[in-house]
Amino acid sequence: MQGFKPGGTGTTKMPGLEVIEQAFPNAIFPLGAVHEFICEGQEGSAASGGFIGGLLGLLMQETGACLWISTSRKLFPPALESFGAAPHRVIFADVDKEKDLLWATEEALKCEGLSAVITELRDITFAQSRRLQLAVEKSRVTSFIMRKDPARLSSTTSVARWKILPAPSVNEAGLPGVGFPHWQVELLKVRNGYPGCWEVTWSAGKFETQQKRSGALTIPLDGQRKTG
Amino acid sequence: MQKRFLSLWFPFLVSDWLCIRRPELKESAFVFAGLVRGRKIVSMASALAARKGITAKMTVADARALVPELDVFDEEPGREQRLLRALAKWCVRFSPFVAVDSPEGLFIDISGCTHLWGGEAAYLDDLLLRLSKPGYTVYGAIADTPGAAWAMVRCGRNKMIVESGSITEALLPLPPGALRLDHILIQRFAKLGLNRIADFISMPRSVLRRRFGESLLQRLAQTLGQEDEYLEPVVFPDPFHERLPCLEPIKTAVGIEVAVKKLLEMLCKRLKDEGVGLRKAILTVFRIDGKKIRTLIGTNRAVQSEEHIFKLFELKIPGIAPGMGIELFTLDAQQTEKMPLQNEALWKTGATIDDGEVASLLDRLACRIGSDRIRRYVPAEHFWPERSFRLAASIIEKPASNWAPERPRPVQLLNQPEKIEVTAPIPDYPPMLFRYKGQTHHISKADGPERIEREWWLESGEHRDYYHVEDKEGRRYWLFRSGHYRGDSGNQWFIHGFFA
Numbered sequence: 001m002q003g004f005k006p007g008g009t010g011t012t013k014m015p016g017l018e019v020i021e022q023a024f025p026n027a028i029f030p031l032g033a034v035h036e037f038i039c040e041g042q043e044g045s046a047a048s049g050g051f052i053g054g055l056l057g058l059l060m061q062e063t064g065a066c067l068w069i070s071t072s073r074k075l076f077p078p079a080l081e082s083f084g085a086a087p088h089r090v091i092f093a094d095v096d097k098e099k100d101l102l103w104a105t106e107e108a109l110k111c112e113g114l115s116a117v118i119t120e121l122r123d124i125t126f127a128q129s130r131r132l133q134l135a136v137e138k139s140r141v142t143s144f145i146m147r148k149d150p151a152r153l154s155s156t157t158s159v160a161r162w163k164i165l166p167a168p169s170v171n172e173a174g175l176p177g178v179g180f181p182h183w184q185v186e187l188l189k190v191r192n193g194y195p196g197c198w199e200v201t202w203s204a205g206k207f208e209t210q211q212k213r214s215g216a217l218t219i220p221l222d223g224q225r226k227t228g
Numbered sequence: 229m230q231k232r233f234l235s236l237w238f239p240f241l242v243s244d245w246l247c248i249r250r251p252e253l254k255e256s257a258f259v260f261a262g263l264v265r266g267r268k269i270v271s272m273a274s275a276l277a278a279r280k281g282i283t284a285k286m287t288v289a290d291a292r293a294l295v296p297e298l299d300v301f302d303e304e305p306g307r308e309q310r311l312l313r314a315l316a317k318w319c320v321r322f323s324p325f326v327a328v329d330s331p332e333g334l335f336i337d338i339s340g341c342t343h344l345w346g347g348e349a350a351y352l353d354d355l356l357l358r359l360s361k362p363g364y365t366v367y368g369a370i371a372d373t374p375g376a377a378w379a380m381v382r383c384g385r386n387k388m389i390v391e392s393g394s395i396t397e398a399l400l401p402l403p404p405g406a407l408r409l410d411h412i413l414i415q416r417f418a419k420l421g422l423n424r425i426a427d428f429i430s431m432p433r434s435v436l437r438r439r440f441g442e443s444l445l446q447r448l449a450q451t452l453g454q455e456d457e458y459l460e461p462v463v464f465p466d467p468f469h470e471r472l473p474c475l476e477p478i479k480t481a482v483g484i485e486v487a488v489k490k491l492l493e494m495l496c497k498r499l500k501d502e503g504v505g506l507r508k509a510i511l512t513v514f515r516i517d518g519k520k521i522r523t524l525i526g527t528n529r530a531v532q533s534e535e536h537i538f539k540l541f542e543l544k545i546p547g548i549a550p551g552m553g554i555e556l557f558t559l560d561a562q563q564t565e566k567m568p569l570q571n572e573a574l575w576k577t578g579a580t581i582d583d584g585e586v587a588s589l590l591d592r593l594a595c596r597i598g599s600d601r602i603r604r605y606v607p608a609e610h611f612w613p614e615r616s617f618r619l620a621a622s623i624i625e626k627p628a629s630n631w632a633p634e635r636p637r638p639v640q641l642l643n644q645p646e647k648i649e650v651t652a653p654i655p656d657y658p659p660m661l662f663r664y665k666g667q668t669h670h671i672s673k674a675d676g677p678e679r680i681e682r683e684w685w686l687e688s689g690e691h692r693d694y695y696h697v698e699d700k701e702g703r704r705y706w707l708f709r710s711g712h713y714r715g716d717s718g719n720q721w722f723i724h725g726f727f728a
Contacts, residue, residue: 042640042726043703049639050728065586076641076725077605077617081631083728088620088627091586092603093593104593113585166728168702169673177675178636178698181728202728 014058016207017200020185024160025192031059032140033159034132038150038188040165042074045120045146047164047183049075050083051200052144054207056116057084059142064115067108069093069101073120084205102128109135109143116142122149129156161189170201229339230392234323234352235377236334236359237367238315243274245311246301248363258299261288271303275365308332315359316462322355327459333381335374335459348389371395374459375451379406395452400426407447413440468506468561470494477516477553481545484513484554488541489534491559496534499564505530508563511541513548514556521548525595528587528623530565536588543595587623607631611680613641613724635678636696638706638725645722648707652721655713658695662707664723669699677709696727704728 014021014029021029037052039045056066068075068090077087093108095101101121108117109132124145136143145158163186169179180203187195199210238244247254257277259270268288277298282291292298308331316326316334325337338351345351348370359366369380371390379399380390383406390398399406402425404417416439422428428436429448437445449455470491478484488511499506507530511523525540594602606627608618616632650659658674676695682688690711698704704727710720 046638046640046704046726046728053639053728067589074640074642076613076638078607078631079637079639079641079728082636087617087631088604088606090604091590092605093597094601094603095597096601100597104597107592108589111585111589113589166701166703168700169698169704171673176673178673178696178704178727181704182702183728 014055014207017209019209020187020196020198020200023187023190023194023196030159031142032136034129034136034143034145034157036156036158036161037144037146038153038161038163039146039148040150040163043166044164045074045148047166048146048162049079050181050202051162051164051183051185052118052146053080053083053085054202055144056080056090056118060085060089060115063089065089065091065113066116066118067091067093067114068118068120069095069104069108070120071095071098071101083202098122102131105143105145106131106135109141110139112139112141114141116144118144118146120146120148123147123152123154124156125154126156129158133157158189159191160187160193162186163188167199170203230372231337231339232342232348232370232372232392233374233377234336234338234355234368234370235329235374235381236319236336236355237381238332238364239367240272240275240278240365241311241332242272242303242308244364247274253299254363256297256299257282257295258301259288259291260301260303262303268300313462317464319355320464322351325459325461327461329374329378333378335377337459337461338370352388371398373451373453374457375408375447376453378408379451382406396429399451400424400429404428407444407451409444409447413444416440468495468498468564470559472557472559474555474557477550477555479550479553484545484548484550484557485542487554487557488545488559489538491557492534492537492541495559495561496532496537499532499561503567504564505532505567506537506561506563507531507565508561509537510560510562511544512558512560513550513554514558515550516552516555519551523548525591526599527591528594530567531588531591532567536591539588540591540595543592590623610683612683613637613680615683615686636675636727638704639728640726641706642724645708645724648721648723650707650721656693658697659707659721662697662705662721662723664705669703669705671697672700673698694724 017029021027024030037048039048060066066089071094073092073094077090080087080090093104095104098121101119102124105117105119108114124147132143165184165186167182167184169182171177171179180201182199182201184197185200186197189195201208201210242260243258257280258274259277259282260272261268261270270282270284270286270288270291272284273282277291277295280295282294288300309328312328312330312334316328319326319334319336323336323338323341327335329335342348342351345354352368352370356366356368367381369377369384369388369390371377371380372392372395376390376395376399379402380388383402384398403423404425405414406425417423433445446455450457472487472491474487478487506527508524508526513521515521523541523544525537525544527540531537590602604620604623605617606620606625607629608615609629610616646664648662648664650662652659656677658676659671661668661670674695674697677693679691679693681691692708692710694706694708696704697707705723706725706727707721707723710722714720
C-alpha cells in the first residue's frame with residue numbers, strides 16, 4: 001500500500017507482550033499506526049478498555065498525554081490508574097455527532113504532541129480509515145479505534161484488528177475471590193504478520209502473556225519474516 | 229503659550245450618583261456611613277442632609293437626632309475613585325489631558341482647547357451644563373495654574389474665570405484654606421488671625437517657612453505659578469480593535485478569509501508589540517442590509533500566532549452568511565493575557581500535556597464541538613464513586629491528591645445504576661446468580677462486600693454494599709445492594725459497572 005512503512009524504529013518494546021509482538025512484522029509492536037479493537041457489548045468494551053489502558057500506560061510514560069474521543073462515554077477515569085495510565089493526562093472529547101467524531105480524530109492524529117488517540121465509534125468505512133492512516137503516517141501518533149458494532153465489519157487500512165474478550169480470572173494458588181484481570185486476546189488481522197490468539201493477565205502493574213491457545217496459527221520463532 | 233487649567237468640583241459626588249440611579253431619593257435626606265472604631269460615622273451627606281446641618285465625621289446617632297427620617301447607606305471604599313475615573317473618561321471629549329483630583333474633583337488642562345467652543349466662558353458653560361443635566365452638582369473655575377483654579381472653584385465668590393496673569397489679585401481675598409493646606413496649618417492660621425491670603429502673602433519667605441514649614445511655601449509657589457505642578461493624566465487602555473471597510477461588498481468565503489487574515493495581521497502585530505496574547509476574540513461583520521453577524525473564538529492559553537487564530541476562524545467561516553454582501557469587518561480582542569515567557573526546547577523530550585501543540589489542537593476542537601465538551605479530570609477526595617473525580621479547571625491543573633487505586637474499580641461505569649434481579653443465599657453474602665437485560669449470569673467468584681457510605685453532609689440516602697463478581701464465562705461486574713438486607717421486601721440490587 002502506498003506510504004506504508006513497517007513497524008517502528010525497533011527500539012520500542014512492550015514489556016510483557018513479547019510473545020504477541022512476534023506476530024507483527026520484525027517482531028515490533030507497530031506504533032504510529034491505526035489499531036482496531038472489536039468490542040462486543042459492555043463487557044467487551046470494558047475488557048478492551050483495560051487492555052488499551054495498559055498500552056496507554058506504556059505509551060504515555062511519565063509525561064505524555066492522550067485524547068479519548070467518543071459520543072457516549074462510559075469509561076470511569078479513576079480505573080485507568082490501576083492500568084498504569086495517569087487519568088489526569090487523558091483528555092476526553094465528548095462529541096455529539098459521528099461525523100464530528102471522525103473529524104476530531106483526524107485533527108488529533110495530526111497533532112504530534114499526543115501519545116495516542118482513542119476513538120470509540122460504531123462503524124468506519126475504508127475511505128475514512130484511509131484518511132486516518134494518512135494522518136498517522138505523517139505524525140507517528142498511535143491511534144486506537146474501538147468499534148462498537150461487530151455486526152458490520154468492513155475492511156479498513158488498520159495495521160491490526162484486535163478482539164479482547166474477558167476470560168475467567170487467575171487466582172494465586174489457594175486464594176479465594178476474583179483474581180487478576182484476564183483476557184483472551186485475539187489478533188484477527190495483522191498487516192504482514194501472523195494472526196493469533198493468546199491469554200493475557202494484568203498483574204502487579206504489567207502484562208503477562210500466557211501460553212498460546214491451541215488452535216491458533218503457528219508462528220516462526222525467529223519472527224524475522226521479511227515485510228512486503 | 230500660557231497654560232490654562234480648569235478645576236471641577238463635585239461637592240456631593242457619590243450622593244448625586246445615587247440620586248441619578250434612584251430618583252426617588254432626590255427628595256429625602258440620606259448619608260453614607262461606615263464603621264470607625266466600632267462607631268457608625270457619616271462619611272458623606274447628601275445635599276439635603278447637609279442643608280439640615282449634617283456634616284461628615286458626625287456619628288449616625290447624632291445625625292438621626294437632627295433628622296429622624298434619615299436614610300443611611302453603607303459606604304463602599306474606592307467608589308469615589310471609580311466615579312471620578314469614569315467622569316474623567318467622559319471629560320476627554322473636552323480636552324485630552326484630564327487628571328483625577330481626589331477626593332472630589334478633576335483637573336483639566338484646557339490650553340488650546342477653548343477656542344473650539346468660542347472662548348473660555350462658553351467652554352465652561354457647556355461643560356457645566358452637560359455635567360449638571362443628569363443631576364450632578366458641579367462647579368468649575370479656570371485659571372493659569374491648577375492650584376489657583378482649585379482655590380477659585382471652592383472659595384472664590386462668583387468669579388469663575390481668572391484672566392491670565394492676574395492670579396495674585398484674585399487670590400488675595402481668599403482664606404488660607406484655598407491653598408490646599410493641611411487642616412493643622414489652617415487651624416494655626418486661624419489662631420494667628422490670618423484670615424485672608426492677603427494677610428501673609430507679603431511676609432518674608434524665611435518667616436513663613438519657620439512658622440508653617442516648607443509645604444506652605446510649595447503650595448503658594450504652585451498656586452502662583454512660580455513652580456510647576458505635575459499632574460498625572462488619566463490613561464485609558466486602547467482597546468484591541470481593528471476594522472476593515474471594503475470598497476466592494478464581499479460575498480464569497482475566500483473574500484472573508486482574506487479579510488480575516490488582514491485583520492489578524494494588524495491585530496497580531498500589536499499583540500506582539502505589547503507582549504500580550506489573545507484569549508477571546510470576536511469578529512463582527514456588517515452586512516449591507518444592516519445585519520450584524522458576530523463570531524466568537526476562544527483559546528486555552530494566550531496566543532499571538534496569526535496562523536493559529538486564523539485556523540480557529542476558518543472553522544467558523546462557513547457559518548457566516550454574507551447575504552447581499554459584507555461592507556465592514558471588525559475584530560476585537562475581548563480578553564487578553566500577558567504572554568508567558570517561553571523557552572525554546574533544544575530537543576524534544578517526549579510529549580507533555582502543557583505542550584503548545586496540544587493546546588492549539590484543543591482550541592480547534594473546542595471551536596467545532598464546544599469548549600464544554602472537552603473534559604479533563606483530577607481526583608476528588610470522595611469514596612462515593614460518582615464523586616471520586618471532578619473536572620479540572622484548566623489544561624495545566626495538577627491533581628492535588630492521588631488517584632485512589634487501593635480497591636479495584638470498574639473500567640466502565642454506568643451513569644445510572646440499573647436494577648437487577650439476584651438470588652443471594654444468605655444476607656451479606658454475594659449473590660449466586662443475577663439477571664441483567666434478560667440474561668442470567670451464574671457467579672463463580674466474588675469479592676466483597678465493600679461498604680461505601682453516603683456522604684450525609686452532601687445528600688441523604690442508603691449506603692451501598694459493593695460486590696466484585698465474576699460469572700462462569702469470566703465476565704466481571706460491579707454489583708451493589710442498596711442499604712441493609714431487608715428480607716424479601718423489594719428489590720435492592722443494582723449493577724453499576726463492568727470490570728476489565
